[in-house]
Amino acid sequence: MRDMRIRSIVATILEAPTIRRHKLSNTEIAHQGFVLVRVLLENGVTGIGEASTLGGPRWAEESVESIQAVIEKYLAPALADQNAMMFEANAVRMSKAATRNFAAKAAVESALFDAVGRTLDLPASALLGGQVRDRIGVIWALASGDSGQELEEAREKLRLRQHKEFKIKLGFNAPDADVRRLQHLRAGLGDDVRLIVDVNQAWTEALCLRLFPALEELGVALIEQPVPASQRDAMARVASRTRIPLLIDEAAFTNTELASVASHACGSVYSLKLVKSGGLLELKRAAGIAQAFGIELYGGCLLESSIGAAAHMAVFSTLPKLEWGSEHFGPRILVDDLVAAPLVFEDFEIHVPSGPGLGMILDEDKVRFMARKAGSK
Template structure:
């Protein structure tokens, strides 16, 4: 069987969300992706995905830059190699372009999917095999409307889909955020665990004032309270907080994780393909973090079923994943990009079964939602 990579194509896809999703620095009502399709000489294909949030606001990448770098630099670098030569593909892409982690992750995901489909093997097997086929799944409350968020959370609890909720704050004055958060906790706190994500929205001084109040409220975890550029501030806050802090935007590369661990900038790390640049590097980042004593959290960037399946392939192979994952992205979209969908049941997300990423891309939906210009 010839596993040579013969073609790599990419599209930008814009998918409306069922409700607005607010962060400290942006709000989206439509989620954009770059979808990659790899075609092998044997005729098998595989898909990967790169996600952003509101353009280059969350990181330096936008879907436009991701697509351009895939088409011009990354795809030519891996054409002609075997799809199973994952380390070689990573090295070739690293030589072709600096950083561009989301773009590299999309290409590598498509290689894993194509290789697995051609060989009849799940992508997780290339990463050491599964140690779990389901994991606790978190839902984000991020509309900014407490009434809507309470109703949404109650519906998720009643359907036994989610019992841990991450509330996005940092986009209003802290006292307003705290007031909204108290309303949510009063409504669901006895039934659910609550995490907050500040998305770098507070200064160190603001965080010092309000972290004790979050602790008093019983918040389980606080994500990235201050700027990713100020790891030292994160370390000072972590040393004074009674609630564990999670490092997200401050740690993309393995070297970043080492620095975060050395400084004790938190005690939980958010894992994302768009930060690590591929499935293999994501697993390496998890190993580095675990060596420093970080607990692990499966982060997301509102991926569709394609990106979710790629993340689950890695998460299912990790020896530890203490906080589960927040891969609820397919459920916030008006329509997903895969047939059948990802299964959410009994407060867990279940790994797709089958070769490659275990999914079937809906090419009709992909074509209809693809950006035309």
């Protein structure tokens, strides 16, 4: 059992349909593209990890095709025969083999934590410092663009006690139509329901200045990434002119970028994501850096299945503070999850899995069904 050298790493592209169309300012999806990573150790244990994308290389520059190629051609050879438990050394090896490519590296590192956790019969969170919480609040995203449908969807989530806070995706409609959509949701849901908006970089500074007063009036709790990620000065200026805290998302992937947007005062909350940090250890460091700047933490997602969500939960459960909870609704937007027993959602929270590794067991039939067939695009 003790021989934790890495024997093989295999990456498979999966296509998982969603229960409805999910719109963002710069893309729209009806299925999720994942790369499933399997790491086999010399002791016979297999660990699993997942890379998530959103609409091909749209949300970020990585696509399922690039992730699979980088893992198989560069990351797997760099880790061959290495001890899986040497997490930091393995992360250094991956960084030397490929710059950025964060989703690919995070998926491999997730699988290493899973494999080592299974070998030692410990949850991944124990290898990351141990849990300070075993349940995490979970936000749901409204993103069809049809406010009537969105109101029904939100009411159903409240009724089922699955979600009581909502993130509304903006920026794919005309700005005034977005404001009317929000007014409709606020009127239908009442004043006590927390509403967050995510503009996914779609607005200019001028548009922000024009629209933010209406968002303030509607009691919006957070505004996520309103302007393009590269426009740090503009983001800092709009942040200083609204009472609503700005949530930094695409503007900071690496921890150096995070320190830079923090010192630019671009926002006061940071969205933690494996797809940006490139690994569980680095994600945990991102939380520390944000906190050192006085920035609050939000558990971000990229519509992962229960596998990717469980990797995030392993880290989030160990953070001393996670002021805004998480948005890992991904498993619930899939027609079918990839695992035998999906993450448990109950009373507006996700239970942090307690089984060894990531605590998830693949459903091989579903994986076969969702695997991209040879020759298809």
